[in-house]
Amino acid sequence: MFLRTLAAAGAMAVLTTSTAMACEIGARVSIVGNEFPAIQTVGAEAKGCTGAEVATNLTADHQKINLPGMQGNPAEYTSAIVANSSIVALMNEDVIRPLDDLLAKHGEGLAKNQLITIGGKTMAVAFMANAQHLVYRADVLEEIGVEPPKTYEEMLAAAKMIREKGMMENPIGGAYAAGWNLAQEFNNMFLGMGGEHFKSGTAEPNVNSEAGVKALEMMKALSEYMNPDFLTHDSNATNAEFRAGNVAIMNMWGSRAATMTDAEGVPQEVVDGFAIAGPMTVGGGDVPASTLWWDGWTVAKNISDEEAEATFIAMMNGIRPEILSDADVAKQAVWLIPGYEPTEAAVGVFAAANAGTIPYPMLPYMGLMHTALGNELADFMQGKESAEQALADVEAAYTAAAKENGFLQ
């Protein structure tokens, strides 16, 4: 064991020195992004470049600061690490630059599916994929004698059996915290029911539909088997419930699945029983009730060409294939980097991609829809109003916001 660690450390040292030689930059680099482990790794690797300063600001609040930090001229941040939802705000305000010239010069080794091209221009380089999928306790499902659920209907049936057997009072987990999380769970269920958020080709809302009502009814049915405080539970709190052994089945992010049972004090039966599978479908549909996500980096528009080039080189260094030789790094995410071999924790996201899960919509007005859903659905979940009323409220709130932002006349 010791020898292996030593050998790995040696290999790492060689790698680091070789990259230090390889990565020379001539101007400042400043990165802003989220703070989960995979992004921490990319940021740290980008910092390995020499010749000029590489600064990182990785924080959960990145979305609040990346746009203001890139609107100035020169921009404070030369690169923002974004996802398919958050790149939209940067594109709406035109603060990121096309990368085609830099790709031609320094982009060798990238796979084609890493390039995010919009209207023929490459705007971002993706390095990992993410999706929500089933996480369950194999031991509990075995005891009640059911297979891992493939549909939400099966999930409900399993939850009923677990409760009736007196094994767990609230066997279903879910990040249903009012706001962003609740809206995201609605998006999953709504897309799984075959819904579309907008009338085709327009910014007109389209959630107050049969698919919307059915999605809400399913969420309500699931919530009957959740901790009564579900409207305050974000994904962190939901994971805590799972770790504590209070939850047996839930829909959870792939990026959090890998490290789920690593925390201290997790009971042994939870560690042993922990298992993951692909996302579930709902209402007899074929499309999973989930969304696909990518995380990638961009380069700011309002900076000099030297800074843009330095940023590109540093970020390429951050996602070079060699970083995957560290087993811990390989496990952190479903990497899109060439040479990545899926670990056990990645099966859920891969199953999601293979089952034809719909990517989270990259539309200029989707952010406003998400906010409106997050604000207006809690009343229905508490039983204070009907599904139709809640969805009508969503459409009204969205319409007011979209008019104000110039998306609707």
Next chain:
Amino acid sequence: MKHRTFFWFFLPTGLAMLLFIAAPIVSVVMQSVFAPHEAVFETVENCGPFGCKEETVINQDATRALREAEPLGRFVGLDIYFDRGHLAIAEVGEAWRGSDSMGAFFDRLGNLPFYRAIGFTLTYTFVTVPLLILLGLMIALAVNSLHRHLKGLVIFFSLLPMIVTPIIGALILFWMIDSRGIIGNLIIYLSGDPTLSLKASTSLMWISIIIYGIWHSAPFAFVVFYAGLQTLPKDQIEAAQIDGASRFQQLRFVVVPHLMPLVTFVTLIKLMDNFRVFEEIVGFNAQAHATSLSWIIFNDLSGETQQLSSAATTSVLTILGVAILLSPVLVRTWRDFRGRAH
């Protein structure tokens, strides 16, 4: 003071007020009557790890031209003030016409974000302010009658709720009232209902936030009243005692009238503070049950698409709300001042 002297004396303060108070307000008002330009859409092919798809994006060249022509944005006048996210004139009118009773009208009003926020904010403000003044006064009287060796220690502990950062205090209480937390568990034990959850019930959540608000602000009232008690003339109390006034009568007719200007001061500050209730809602994760105007501003700015004009409008409405709330107290203070001058 001569006018000239006063002018030079006041100039630095005046400039600072202009720069730090007047200018931001002007900027917020401007922002609230302008909205972003109408977006020019185009359909392009987006490709990524999950394949290609025709999708709508904003045409940047056309948008840039619009922005350069009118850098402030599109003038919309009071449109945003009247839309559903704010005063919701049309929706309120419809609710008024469509409801057959006051109860039904208020129900429908509570479905609109601005009125829902106002509903909680006003309840919170008008319940916490009197109670925190009462509690602050009781602590001040109790501490004042303590032995002097004990006073320092007790004052320190009484001030702790104010020293704790509001969001941290709220988070601590949030975990304590969890159904597995110490207070949550106690309440379940006392009520005998194992499914009872403070966080799942709107009314219990309101009560929790209000109790937190009183706990957090009472020390402020306490220090102010305690300072006031130190200036209480001994001879007045003695005179009252000789006249045979009971302890309560001394309090009612000597102590409280002496502290009255301070009560006005605390009311003023706390009305203003509590109208902007915010940390409690975030700390308690309570947005499903309670929102406030400050929370709406925060929510407008923290979405993936920032709604600056909407946030600016809510800010202006908050300023107006504070002004309305404070007007009775301010008028009273002005009258006292005039009365004293004559």
